[in-house]
Amino acid sequence: MLIKESYTDVPTKADGKEGSMRIFLFHPTIPNYSQARFPGVVLFSEIYQVTGPVARFARQIAGHGYIVAAPSSYHEFTSPSPLNYDAVGTDLGNDWKYAKTLAAYDEDASLTISHLLSLPTCTGRIGSTGMCLGGHLAYRSALDPRVSATVCYFATDLHNHSLGAGKHDDSLARAKEIRGELAMIHGVRDTHVPPEGRDVIRKSLRDAGVVFSWFEVAWAQHAFIRDESSKGRYDPAISKICFEILLELFNRVLKTDLGPRDVGEAEVEGGC
Template structure:
């Protein structure tokens, strides 16, 4: 499908300076069907805001029939422009990451879902995804019961609980508390050579999800951090692996938000295994 891009400046109640959140929206277009409605997906960016790789990733999702919202996560500190993939930009993005309140990250997610559900071309069925910082934010977006599935690429800081101001996020605390139990489906994708999330960290996240009976898939591949980023990935981009995992993402989204299955029953029989 063809896509169009626009943006909405949405007021933030938690920004002391009164600056809005700019949320970029990429929408599919079907000629001759001006009233078509599509599921929505929130795409959370890495520490560089909505860069070219993030926009292309979001555009690919939109072209498969989803209205995609990409919030500018550092609106408290700067405008919506992308942060460069250089040393100064990396230092700035990492600094902002731990200066922003966790509650402000959550507000951005809520405002993005609110925006999608208000758009005339969105049918109200919402998923989320993201990479690096955005993988963690997509994980936290799953606490919102309106989000029916989340696919999180190499999510940072979950295992160490170091997201946001004070570097003391409550993501795994909320998992233990049951805030994801009986919510939507969760998928976590990590590279085994990712130095940001070591094996012990991955094992901890998997254990917490399983202990809390969260509906989750855990995928580990032979890749480094940022392997899906098609620009300035420092030699880590794996296009073939990215394509395979993008297909997996589409399967999850098609199954969870691409179809309206009606109300979920609590009485679900276990499937029979036939050899």
């Protein structure tokens, strides 16, 4: 499947501050099918904005028949250009991660979802995904009832409620608002989301009755899907497996009209 890349700038006004956010679009195209329609996926980046690895990940998803929209998360502080994978870029990304308000993060997600839904080529089914900071933002986007499927790669600041200005988010506390299905992916050797932190996330989702799948990969570290400047942590084999997890969820939920989920749990047959 071919991919057409473009971008659009949308106005923002969170916290009473008028601005503009760039959304990078990766649109699948099929020759001779100009009216083809596809589900949409919001892709939230790590702290470096839409870098080469994030764009390649977007193309990979788009190539399977999804319109991918990747917002520039730090539009309040800098241009849409990505930060460098170096000490300066890391420090800036981490500083801005905690300078930006939750309201601003949530507005970004809402605007990006709305933009996808405004496209005549979108079917109206929306998923989300992201890594690191973007994993947490993908989780928060699942609080929007328009999002039906979400895949979070090593979501940071989720277990200790520390996203955004004031470092006191309500993401896990609002888990009961999630109506779609989640897939949570972590590396066992991820020092950013330690074992006790992963336990907190899993228990919170279970207690809230969220429909979710949980994956912990034995030898994976933080940023294991980043194929550039990963400090030796990139694992292509594990990344491929995790991408299949993403496709299974997105293909089942976004490309199939399942109708509303029945109330209650289906009976599970016991025995061998």
